[in-house]
Amino acid sequence: MAKHSIIRCQDLSIGYQNKKKVAVIASGIDFSITQGTLVSLVGSNGIGKSTLLKSLTAMLPTLSGSLQVDGIEIKDYSPLALATKLSVVLTQAPASKSLTVLELVSLGRQPHTNWMGSLSQNDKDIIYQALEDTDLADLKNKNCFKLSDGQLQRVYIARALAQDTPLIVLDEPTTHLDLYHRASVVTLLKRLTQEKNKTILFSTHEIDLAIDISDKMLVMTPQKIIFDSPHNLIEQGSFNLLFPNDVVVFDKKTGRFSVS
C-alpha cells in the first residue's frame, strides 16, 4: 500500500488578497508529502518561503486550488481540529520570556485540554516524553530568558511535539545558530521523522545541510516550485535556478555551492 499522504497540494495558488488587489506569490503548486518524511524548503530571500508556510499552516488563506491536510481541505478545518493535525515553530520569539521550559512545553497541550487547561496523566507523559526527545529534561525548570538560542529552538520543537500532531512545520529553525547547533537541530528533526513517524517540513537557508539530510526538498525558484529528492534535484540541476549565476554556482559533483 502506498504511504499515507499527509499534505497534498494540487494547482495551488498562494499570495495576498485584499479588497482591491490580489498579489500572487506562487501558483500551480503541486506536491504531496507522505507520512514520516523530512522535507526542507529552500529559496532565496523574499521568494515567498514564509508565505508558502503561512498558507500551508492556514495562517494565510489560499487563493485557489486544493490544499489538503490528512485528506481534508484545510479550509474545512476548525482552528481546534487543525491544531491536532499540525503544529508550528515560528521565527518570532514568544511574547513572554519568563515562562519556564516546562510551562512553555506544557502549553502545547492546549488543543487537547479542557477550559482550565488541566493536565491529565496522559498529557504529562506526553510533555515529559517531548522533553526527553529534545534532551531538555535537565532544563525544565529554567526560565526561557536564561537559555541559549540553540536550547530555545529545542524548547519550541518540544512544544510542537507536546501538541502531538502528525505534521510539524518549522520556519527557519536554523537561523542564528552556529554550525554545531544547526546540525543538531536538523539531526533532531531527522530522528523525529524516523522514530516517531512525524512528517516535518522546514524552511532553511542551509542548502548544504538540507541536501545532506532531507528525504525530499521543495526548491522555490522565481518560475516554479520543484519537489523531488535531493539526489534527483542535483541531477536535474535545479539548484542552479535558485540564485542568479553571477556570484555563486552549484557544483554537481560536490553537491555544494561555491563562489564563482
Next chain:
Amino acid sequence: MIRHTKNNRLVILLSGLLVVVACVNISLGSVAIPVQEIFNSIVDTPSKSSWHYIITNYRFPKAITAIIAGSGLAISGLLMQTLFRNPLAGPFVLGLSSGASLGVAILILGAGVISGIFSTFLLSPWSIVIASALGSFLVLLAVLAATLKVKDTMAILIIGLMFGSLTGALVAVLSYFSNAEQLQQYIFWSFGSLGNQTWQGITILSLCFFIGLVLSIFSAKSLNALLLGESYAKSMGLKIKKNMLVIIIATSILAGGITAFVGPIAFIGLAVPHLTRQFVKTSNHFVLIPAVALSGAILMLVCDTIAQLPGTVYTLPINAITSVVGAPVVIWLLVRKRKLIF
C-alpha cells in the same frame, strides 16, 4: 500548565493577609475602633452606637470599595500586560482611565445641555458606570486597532499616551463650556475617592467586578496561550478575535466600572502584577489572576489606611498615595532587574 501546591499555599496566605489588613483598615481612622468591636458590629451591636454607625455606614463600605477597586484594577492591568505583550501596559498608561474620564465628563458636563428631568436620570450611578465603561472600552478598542497596524510595543505606549492627552483636551473643552456646579461635581470625581459610597453603588460595583472576574477566569487559558504570541495561540486552535474581544470587554468593565465610582486611580494596575510576579514564580494565569487580585486588594487597603492619616481628621486623596507607593515600586523593579519581564 503544571500547578504547584506551593502556589495554593500562597493564595491562602494572601487571603489571610487580606483579612488582617482589612481589619486594620477598618479599625484605624479619625477615631480608632478596637478590632474586637468590628466583629461585634457584624454579629451583634457594639458597645458604642457611634462606632456601629461609623463602621456600617462609613468604614465597611470604604473597605469593600478598596478591596474591589484594588483587585479589579490589578486584574485589568494583568490582562492588558498579557494582551499587549507589554510590561508597561496598565489601565492608566494605555489611556483607559482617560477614556473613562471622558465618558463621565461628557455625561456630567454634557447633562447641562439636556436640562430638566433628563439630567437627573442621566446622573444616576448606573449611567455613570455605563458612560465610564463605554469610554474605556472605546479607547481600548482604538489602542488595539492601532496595535494591529503597529507592531512596535513602544509605539503602543505612545499611542496610549496620545489618547490620554486627546481625551484630556476634550475634557478641558467640555469644562470650559460648563457651569461651576457641574465642573465641581466632575473635579471631585476626578480626584478619586474610596469613601462616600452608597450600598446601592457598592452593589453595582460588585456586579461589575464579578462579571469582569468571571470573564477573566474564563479567559485564563487563552491568556496563557497568548504568552506565546498571537500566531502561536492561533496555531493551537484559539479563536483569536473572539478571545481577545472577551479579554477587552473584561478589562473595560473592570477598569471602566471601578473608575466610574472611585475616579481614575494610578499605578495599582501597572505595579501590582509586577509585584506579584516577584513571589509567584509562574506565568500561569490560573494562579496569577487570584494572586494579583488579592495583592491588589491588600495594597489598596494599605494605601487607603495611609490616606486616612490615622488619628487625624484629614483624608488625603487616594490617587496621591497610590502614585507615591506605585511609582517607586516600578522604578525599583526596573533598576533591580534592569528590565521588566512578564
